[in-house]
Amino acid sequence: MKVVRIVLGQLILLLNAIFSPKSLKRSDEDQQEVEESLKGIKLYQFDACPFCVKVRRAAKRLNLPLQTIDAKQAEHEEALINGxxxxxxxxxxxxxxxxxxxxxxESNDIIAYLEQRYAN
Incomplete structure (x- = not known):
């Protein structure tokens, strides 16, 4: 089962790289304002998780350089559980x-929040 997960995970990452969405265009000032507002936002995720890929794709489409945190690392996993x-x-x-x-x-809730706040 572990091999299947690894293979599917790599396939998801490959397809994501091939079919990457186009980013929303903003003026430099607007983009700088968006990036400033993102300083308090972090995405805890796993690289090959399909729901995490879905959120990252939405963030790319909205041109949001989210800080991603690998929740598989012990200190980040602990912060996720405690927080x-x-x-x-x-x-x-x-x-x-x-x-x-x-x-x-929930990926759909996260995407709805990002779209409501940043879609312009």
Missing amino acids: GGKRKVPCLRIEEASGDVTWMY
């Missing part, structure tokens, strides 16, 4: 300017 309450990816960690932190699971 969000479960070891599940994708998970978007959103830290507001007030210091409030939200842990958002």
